[in-house]
Amino acid sequence: MNKKLATALSGGAVLMLVLSGCGGDDGDEKADAWAKKVCDAWQPELKKIEAANADIKRVATESSKPEEVQSTDSAAFGTMSVSYQSMGTALKDAGVPPVKDGAATSAEAVKGFESTAKGYADLKAKMDALDPKDQTKFAEGLKELAGGLEEATKGGKDALAQLNAGGLDKAMNNQKGCQVTAPSTSPSPK
8 A cells, every 4th residue: 555655656746857857058147047046945955855755665665564654754744845845935035037927927836835835744744643553544544645645746736837837947957956866656676
């Protein structure tokens, strides 16, 4: 059952893969400077999110005890919540992006990251409430959590779509801070 959770998380936890494509040579210095400010602030958060995702996948693909799954997943959800909140704050702190409707684009993206931060905080609370001693109920709880992941990550996905639609994708893709390595989405062999 936890493998399903890991598979679901693989798709949602590292939303930033959208930004990992090759950048264009836009040449817009103002947009590049804005993107550098954002991406430099995001880089440590992206690394934390990647590490949290890897921890979840690790306990899902090993024969981990329910208590270890619960503590690992809870810690990972907490990390992701804080990281997405920090990413929204970094976006605010960078100021209005130098694109058409930059203020609206940024405000909507910040809301999306805040929504994902809340979604992961809610998943952490639900994980903490599961009883690992009752394996049947624990497995059912994990299944329910996996079902809630799509909703939890929706805000972050929407935020990235907002930034891309606002014309910031090229400037952000050019920044090393916004580039992440794509983790394997298949569980590792036992």
